[in-house]
Amino acid sequence: MVEAEIYKALGDPIRLEIVSRLAGGSPSTIGELSGNLGISRQGARKQLQVLVAANVVHLVPRGRQTRVVLDTETLQLARSFIARLEIQWDRRLEALKEFAESDPGE
Amino acid sequence: MVEAEIYKALGDPIRLEIVSRLAGGSPSTIGELSGNLGISRQGARKQLQVLVAANVVHLVPRGRQTRVVLDTETLQLARSFIARLEIQWDRRLEALKEFAESDPGE
DNA sequence: ACTTTATGCAACCTTTTGGTTGCATTTTGT
DNA sequence: ACAAAATGCAACCAAAAGGTTGCATAAAGT
Numbered sequence A, B: 001m002v003e004a005e006i007y008k009a010l011g012d013p014i015r016l017e018i019v020s021r022l023a024g025g026s027p028s029t030i031g032e033l034s035g036n037l038g039i040s041r042q043g044a045r046k047q048l049q050v051l052v053a054a055n056v057v058h059l060v061p062r063g064r065q066t067r068v069v070l071d072t073e074t075l076q077l078a079r080s081f082i083a084r085l086e087i088q089w090d091r092r093l094e095a096l097k098e099f100a101e102s103d104p105g106e
Numbered sequence C: 001a002c003t004t005t006a007t008g009c010a011a012c013c014t015t016t017t018g019g020t021t022g023c024a025t026t027t028t029g030t
Numbered sequence D: 001a002c003a004a005a006a007t008g009c010a011a012c013c014a015a016a017a018g019g020t021t022g023c024a025t026a027a028a029g030t
Helices: A003-010 A013-024 A030-034 A041-053 A072-102 B003-010 B013-024 B030-034 B041-053 B072-102
Strands: A057-062 A065-070 B057-062 B065-070
Touching: A003 A013, A003 A041, A003 A072, A003 B003, A003 B013, A013 A030, A013 A041, A013 A057, A013 A065, A013 B003, A013 B072, A030 A041, A030 A065, A041 A057, A072 B013, A072 B072, B003 B013, B003 B041, B003 B072, B013 B030, B013 B041, B013 B057, B013 B065, B030 B041, B030 B065, B041 B057
Parallel strands: none
Antiparallel strands: A057 A065, B057 B065
């Protein structure tokens, strides 16, 4: 269950806020992303590191500052895994429904 | 950032395993789902409770035992949120690309 | 009635998480 | 050369998470 780490990374309001800002087009240096989160810069940096560890974002150093970029592949993986769950579940319900129709009553 | 709680709930190998089993069609009482997870029944139950709190699953009592059912709406919400992030990001890259083409060189 | 099965609940413990502060380091601008 | 800006790193701390064990309870089978 490799995917768990991805969801875990997304499973915090501050980290999700960071990812949202990134996707939304906010300037994407570490410093800028760390502002206005309600916690210290170093605190924000630790949260960012969690996203890095889960491959949700990557850091690319650029001279004095460091850019943060989203990893779309990881997001895609997370999304398609959920999609798969939904499909399986739907198929299952469908099967149960057919069974119920062939055998009415409780 | 309401969605965070959902991802947090999915962000644990055992909980994700439970959800997968559920979607995959395993018999879905609490007892059955709690087996073979490598932890005690009560431990598994606590994990299940996290999924309930995040509305990923619902519990429906049925006499002596309790059925566990997936909440597809919640899964859908989680999936579409990620999809939205991807789309935003893609649009942003597209815009940057156009800008780069109109202003060549570093 | 008694036993078994399926479950609930609470106390407890250890590890992880989320945050802090303080200081060091590396670029960049003057 | 010096100051400021952007960042890194580590120690520390409180709270939350993930697990355990032990016991209580309600429904079902015999």
